[in-house]
Amino acid sequence: MNKPVLLIVDDDPQVLAAVRRDLRSRYRENYMIIGAPSGEEALSAMRELKSRGDSLALIICDQRMPGMMGSEVLAQSRAIYPLARRVLLTAYSDIDAAIKAINEAHLDHYLSKPWQPPEERLFPVVDDLLDAWQAEYLPEAKGLRLVGFQWSPQSHAIKDYLASNLIPYRWLDVARDADARALLDAAGVTNEELPALFFDDGSPVLRNPAPRQVAERLGKPLTAAFDLYDLAIVGAGPAGLAAAVYGASEGLRTLLLDRHSPGGQAGSSSRIENYLGFPAGVSGSELTRRAIAQAQRLGAEFLAPLEVTGVSIEGGYKSLALSDGRKIVTRALLAATGMSYREHLAPGIKEHTGAGVYYGAATTEAAAFRDRHVTVVGGGNSAGQGAIYLARYATEVDIVIRRESLRDTMSQYLIEQIEKTPNIHLRPQTEIEKVEGDGHVESVVFKSLTDGSTASHPADALFIFIGTRPRNDWLPPEVLLDEKGFVLTGRDLMAAEGYARIWKEQREPLLLETSVHGVFAAGDLRSGAMNRVASAVGEGSMVVRLVHEYLTLT
Numbered sequence: 001m002n003k004p005v006l007l008i009v010d011d012d013p014q015v016l017a018a019v020r021r022d023l024r025s026r027y028r029e030n031y032m033i034i035g036a037p038s039g040e041e042a043l044s045a046m047r048e049l050k051s052r053g054d055s056l057a058l059i060i061c062d063q064r065m066p067g068m069m070g071s072e073v074l075a076q077s078r079a080i081y082p083l084a085r086r087v088l089l090t091a092y093s094d095i096d097a098a099i100k101a102i103n104e105a106h107l108d109h110y111l112s113k114p115w116q117p118p119e120e121r122l123f124p125v126v127d128d129l130l131d132a133w134q135a136e137y138l139p140e141a142k143g144l145r146l147v148g149f150q151w152s153p154q155s156h157a158i159k160d161y162l163a164s165n166l167i168p169y170r171w172l173d174v175a176r177d178a179d180a181r182a183l184l185d186a187a188g189v190t191n192e193e194l195p196a197l198f199f200d201d202g203s204p205v206l207r208n209p210a211p212r213q214v215a216e217r218l219g220k221p222l223t224a225a226f227d228l229y230d231l232a233i234v235g236a237g238p239a240g241l242a243a244a245v246y247g248a249s250e251g252l253r254t255l256l257l258d259r260h261s262p263g264g265q266a267g268s269s270s271r272i273e274n275y276l277g278f279p280a281g282v283s284g285s286e287l288t289r290r291a292i293a294q295a296q297r298l299g300a301e302f303l304a305p306l307e308v309t310g311v312s313i314e315g316g317y318k319s320l321a322l323s324d325g326r327k328i329v330t331r332a333l334l335a336a337t338g339m340s341y342r343e344h345l346a347p348g349i350k351e352h353t354g355a356g357v358y359y360g361a362a363t364t365e366a367a368a369f370r371d372r373h374v375t376v377v378g379g380g381n382s383a384g385q386g387a388i389y390l391a392r393y394a395t396e397v398d399i400v401i402r403r404e405s406l407r408d409t410m411s412q413y414l415i416e417q418i419e420k421t422p423n424i425h426l427r428p429q430t431e432i433e434k435v436e437g438d439g440h441v442e443s444v445v446f447k448s449l450t451d452g453s454t455a456s457h458p459a460d461a462l463f464i465f466i467g468t469r470p471r472n473d474w475l476p477p478e479v480l481l482d483e484k485g486f487v488l489t490g491r492d493l494m495a496a497e498g499y500a501r502i503w504k505e506q507r508e509p510l511l512l513e514t515s516v517h518g519v520f521a522a523g524d525l526r527s528g529a530m531n532r533v534a535s536a537v538g539e540g541s542m543v544v545r546l547v548h549e550y551l552t553l554t
């Protein structure tokens with residue numbers, strides 16, 4: 001197979017030659033470095049590479065070129081190579097244009113000229129982008145292949161498990177993909193045994209597996225290495241991941257557990273725009289990939305999928321009951337189980353969940369709805385991000401909201417992006433009356449809240465983002481909650497009913513400590529949380545200092 005390509009586009013022959021020379025000096029062993037003198041020639045080279053089945057990893061494109069501007073070339077390149085990383089090369093005076101292009105061209109980085117010395121200004125950026133690209137890209141017909149029916153909830157569960165655990169795989173729909181049937185026939189897999197997971201090392205096909213079996217086969221640990229931990233963290237969203245990084249780096253024996261995968265809600269976000277240090281935004285999966293790698297490198301142990309179903313307090317120790325019947329004992333416990341999506345109760349939703357109805361999951365399923373019609377219900381930022389991501393693939397995206405507009409529920413930058421996306425249609429003052437279909441979603445009935453009329457709209461999928469509820473069902477009753485079910489911590493506890501009955505220590509609860517000493521809460525699960533990635537990360541980081549304080553008290 002040919003090496004993946006790095007493409008440089010510049011109309012100035014000297015600049016083109018200089019960038020090529022610098023990149024060759026470092027990347028020629030693993031990549032092919034080619035140049036194009038104009039936007040038009042670059043796009044035609046990309047089409048040719050695509051038709052030959054070559055991979056394009058990175059495009060570095062000058063902004064000011066006669067004919068087509070760099071940002072336009074990069075925007076158009078998305079249709080040909082959606083995963084390639086995009087860098088705009090700008091003069092200092094063009095930085096405003098570069099920042100504007102971050103949204104329009106989905107720029108990953110802008111690099112201002114001159115980039116010398118390359119060891120400091122060019123290579124670290126390119127290294128980082130190529131690492132991220134390598135993590136996502138899958139050469140044709142290699143690696144894991146999952147074969148199943150698009151409308152099967154079991155297929156969706158495995159896709160969701162693989163995608164959110166950042167395991168690259170190729171999805172083959174039996175109904176649409178000719179390769180799929182050939183693969184099944186060769187392995188003797190029947191339709192009743194789907195979905196089937198194929199490996200490229202010749203190991204046996206997994207037939208209709210549970211996520212846990214997939215984890216086992218892929219060598220993901222599901223058993224704790226020690227009998228006792230200093231800190232066990234339940235929930236590997238941003239709060240839990242941050243606590244794992246700090247806990248492990250500060251010498252605590254740290255265990256991180258998640259019922260599904262690392263990343264939490266943030267992991268399902270197609271683009272987090274407001275996290276410090278990422279001017280071009282960062283996808284939830286990219287942030288998760290970095291965070292889990294960092295936590296594990298520093299020595300935190302991570303087990304998933306493994307659900308914590310209960311906790312019992314035995315003296316200073318906390319014993320966690322796991323869904324596989326085992327127990328884990330820890331001295332300090334962090335509850336970072338965040339929130340999960342609220343269920344939509346309209347008729348037809350329950351029976352089609354996983355078969356065209358999805359909670360969140362826009363990034364997992366979007367590609368399956370290429371050239372189809374989808375509906376998004378909800379008016380918050382997560383609905384907005386989901387709709388924008390889906391609009392890259394689907395022909396039409398309807399957003400259904402009860403309110404008159406998105407103004408009070410969605411950030412302005414998302415509203416503006418939605419307004420600029422021609423295939424997204426906002427349906428205000430509307431609700432979902434029911435979902436219809438035979439085995440999978442075929443239409444959604446909208447009800448007008450102004451005159452009560454109903455109308456059926458063709459839709460292949462409904463993505464639900466209608467708010468969240470705290471995941472507190474595994475906590476013992478001694479952990480006091482506010483009236484909405486979020487966990488009370490620190491000084492907020494003192495006014496709570498039941499506090500004096502439960503808290504028997506001489507000291508006050510520490511800042512993020514719950515009503516049970518040594519049990520802490522951070523992130524969206526905590527009463528008064530800010531519901532942001534940065535605040536969850538901040539609390540997860542802070543909690544480790546409090547855990548040290550608690551451990552020295554016991």
Ligand SMILES: Cc1cc2nc3c(=O)[nH]c(=O)nc-3n(C[C@H](O)[C@H](O)[C@H](O)COP(=O)(O)OP(=O)(O)OC[C@H]3O[C@@H](n4cnc5c(N)ncnc54)[C@H](O)[C@@H]3O)c2cc1C
Nearest residue numbers: 235237238239259264265308338339382523524531532533
């Ligand atoms: C689609 C979307 C887009 C978003 N975009 C942004 C954005 O752009 N910027 C921003 O700042 N914020 C954004 N947010 C909000 C942000 O993601 C959350 O505030 C943040 O993820 C909260 O982190 P957390 O660690 O507290 O909890 P969560 O992210 O909710 O993670 C909790 C974890 O706990 C696990 N868990 C739950 N119960 C158990 C159990 N019993 N046993 C084991 N594990 C369990 C779950 O599987 C999950 O992984 C977005 C949210 C969504 C849904």
